[in-house]
Amino acid sequence: MPLSFLTADGAFDAQEEDVPLAHHDLDRWRRPYRPGPWRVAGSAVLLLLAAFMLFATMIIAFAGTWAGAAVCLVAALSVVGTALRMLMTGVWVSRAGLRRVGVFSARSVPWDEITELRTVQQPVRWLGLPRTVQGQALIATCRSGAELPALLTDQNADFLSRGEAFRRAVDTVEAWAEDYRTVRAAA
Numbered sequence: 157m158p159l160s161f162l163t164a165d166g167a168f169d170a171q172e173e174d175v176p177l178a179h180h181d182l183d184r185w186r187r188p189y190r191p192g193p194w195r196v197a198g199s200a201v202l203l204l205l206a207a208f209m210l211f212a213t214m215i216i217a218f219a220g221t222w223a224g225a226a227v228c229l230v231a232a233l234s235v236v237g238t239a240l241r242m243l244m245t246g247v248w249v250s251r252a253g254l255r256r257v258g259v260f261s262a263r264s265v266p267w268d269e270i271t272e273l274r275t276v277q278q279p280v281r282w283l284g285l286p287r288t289v290q291g292q293a294l295i296a297t298c299r300s301g302a303e304l305p306a307l308l309t310d311q312n313a314d315f316l317s318r319g320e321a322f323r324r325a326v327d328t329v330e331a332w333a334e335d336y337r338t339v340r341a342a343a
Contacts, residue, residue: 185248185255188332189325192314194283195242202239206232246314247294247307247325249332254296256307265298267336272297275326280309283316294326 209232217225241259248255253266273296280291293306308315308325315322 188328
């Protein structure tokens, strides 16, 4: 079973052209980068925990305590859902705009509303924890003048110790924005 949220649709294959809007399926939301090893490792640990919880559910069910088995099953399924949501966290792009997906929320902004995308040096959260370190962040400015929270940082779970991957992801998101502006100007 292919897990589409784990792939970047071949965004970094050497044979593929660099024009993001050249894809045949422009209306589908896609992540312009691959999930990082920290994000995948965290999700794998949660899935391992869920496997043990499901095994415990089976033992409790065979013991005849159905209420306890149901509680354990619900807890295991919530851990699986959290692991999958962690894998889906990040920035997604499509012809419709830019979507910033978090563990508990998602916010979409149409390309028309975004006036500027820029990379800045600023204190950023390390692996999403409260501790901040100096790093780079991709910031989007809206037409209203408000700045969105950092879309990508070089210290998050996708790009920690992967500076080149961060630069490629930033370039890809900026290319989507530029191609959208070009298509809108031609129309």
